[in-house]
Amino acid sequence: MRDVWNTQALVESDKKHLWHPFTPMRDWCAEDHSPVVLVRGQGAWLEDSEGRRYLDGNSSIWTNIHGHAHPKINRAIQDQLERVAHVSFLGTTNPPAIELATRLSGYFPEGTLERVFLSDDGSTAVEAAMKMAVQFWQMAGHMNRSRFITFENAYHGDTLGAASLGGIGAFQRGVTGHQFPVTRISGPEELDALPGFHHGDVAAVVIEPLIQGAAGMKTWPKGMLRSLRKKCDEAGVFLILDEVMTGFGRTGTMFACQQEEVIPDFLCLAKGLTGGYVPLAATLTTAKVFDAFLGDVEEGKTFYYGHSYSGNPVGCAAALASLDVFRDECVLEKMAPKIERLGELLAEIKNEPGIYETRQCGLIAGIEVRQRNGAAFPWMMRVGAKICLAARRYGILTRPVLDTIVFMPPLCVTLEEMADGMRAIRTAAKEVLMEADP
Numbered sequence: 001m002r003d004v005w006n007t008q009a010l011v012e013s014d015k016k017h018l019w020h021p022f023t024p025m026r027d028w029c030a031e032d033h034s035p036v037v038l039v040r041g042q043g044a045w046l047e048d049s050e051g052r053r054y055l056d057g058n059s060s061i062w063t064n065i066h067g068h069a070h071p072k073i074n075r076a077i078q079d080q081l082e083r084v085a086h087v088s089f090l091g092t093t094n095p096p097a098i099e100l101a102t103r104l105s106g107y108f109p110e111g112t113l114e115r116v117f118l119s120d121d122g123s124t125a126v127e128a129a130m131k132m133a134v135q136f137w138q139m140a141g142h143m144n145r146s147r148f149i150t151f152e153n154a155y156h157g158d159t160l161g162a163a164s165l166g167g168i169g170a171f172q173r174g175v176t177g178h179q180f181p182v183t184r185i186s187g188p189e190e191l192d193a194l195p196g197f198h199h200g201d202v203a204a205v206v207i208e209p210l211i212q213g214a215a216g217m218k219t220w221p222k223g224m225l226r227s228l229r230k231k232c233d234e235a236g237v238f239l240i241l242d243e244v245m246t247g248f249g250r251t252g253t254m255f256a257c258q259q260e261e262v263i264p265d266f267l268c269l270a271k272g273l274t275g276g277y278v279p280l281a282a283t284l285t286t287a288k289v290f291d292a293f294l295g296d297v298e299e300g301k302t303f304y305y306g307h308s309y310s311g312n313p314v315g316c317a318a319a320l321a322s323l324d325v326f327r328d329e330c331v332l333e334k335m336a337p338k339i340e341r342l343g344e345l346l347a348e349i350k351n352e353p354g355i356y357e358t359r360q361c362g363l364i365a366g367i368e369v370r371q372r373n374g375a376a377f378p379w380m381m382r383v384g385a386k387i388c389l390a391a392r393r394y395g396i397l398t399r400p401v402l403d404t405i406v407f408m409p410p411l412c413v414t415l416e417e418m419a420d421g422m423r424a425i426r427t428a429a430k431e432v433l434m435e436a437d438p
């Protein structure tokens with residue numbers, strides 16, 4: 001039997017009591033705004049309270065991997081709930097967390113990323129890596145080595161430490177002055193000339209490998225990551241890879257760093273770790289880092305960082321099930337034709353008026369719209385947002401990054417579903433662009 005929802009009552013209560021992330025709330029609460037109330041999901045599809053279906057065009061904010069309501073992940077969560085939903089990770093441990101750490105380390109060569117620190121989301125995965133890096137240097141006697149080098153337009157999350165790394169102005173509002181020192185660069189070629197990079201105050205370089213997400217799906221040149229690793233090695237500076245978006249098959253390999261055979265000192269994972277079902281994050285690091293934190297309690301080497309839900313067994317069980325699905329359903333092996341088809345679909349849409357550029361990395365795509373003269377639309381016009389809103393009427397849910405429309409379906413998407421999704425974006429873009437730039 002289907003559930004029956006009272007959409008109007010739900011929306012009224014939402015507008016009365018909720019505060020949504022990254023959302024201009026006056027517009028949200030306006031009388032003429034009708035939010036989509038999502039009630040179900042199946043595979044790459046979502047359904048709202050009125051029974052309308054949408055392709056999950058951005059994998060529910062870049063999280064979902066194998067589709068919604070996957071029987072194996074659902075079962076694993078249910079089985080774990082029957083045992084226990086949550087136990088403390090401070091002073092006790094649990095089997096799913098132990099197995100997950102073992103399996104995550106197993107994706108990397110023996111003796112590399114062999115330690116796993118569990119937390120809750122992408123921001124805390126990055127925050128933990130930053131704090132580990134800074135404490136490592138302090139314990140080695142480098143008290144001032146707390147500067148991070150990051151990239152223009154980077155995004156690494158919203159907790160204070162992670163936010164300090166970000167290069168996007170909007171996410172900095174209200175937190176400047178309470179952050180780690182950061183130097184932003186546009187490419188690794190700038191590193192050697194940076195004062196302090198060699199033997200100075202730099203704790204680590206932090207990067208989203210292969211592609212910057214919140215910057216608008218901007219891809220890095222091939223080989224860039226490897227040359228960055230080399231420069232960090234030469235300078236003795238840590239390399240933190242933020243694979244919160246790129247991890248778990250999104251770029252065509254399990255992890256983006258594998259495409260350039262780079263192993264970081266810290267690897268941050270979240271979003272797709274549980275298949276996109278429940279919050280969980282992991283920060284992987286090396287024995288070199290971990291061993292520096294060993295000592296007598298009086299030495300003060302303990303890593304004093306953690307959260308109430310660290311190591312949550314339900315999250316770990318979901319993550320294990322997601323890894324099982326990768327293996328049992330040969331998910332990565334099936335990606336090549338999907339990546340190729342996405343390339344063809346992007347090539348088609350690129351010829352449409354107003355489509356300025358398309359960018360792709362694996363099964364991640366960005367479609368940037370601009371005025372016909374090549375100039376960006378004034379941001380207040382919110383053209384990207386309008387296209388995504390219109391696209392809902394054609395059966396796809398996604399969100400833009402400014403005027404770049406994100407197309408990033410779950411990895412289980414079929415070739416036909418991808419074509420349907422791109423058709424919806426194309427129709428919506430045509431409609432909105434006709435009005436915005438007639």
Ligand SMILES: Cc1ncc(COP(=O)(O)O)c(C=O)c1O
Nearest residue numbers: 121122123155156157213244245
């Ligand atoms: C590359 C990257 N790092 C970190 C984050 C923050 O993750 P979360 O929203 O789970 O805190 C995001 C979120 O979009 C991201 O794309």
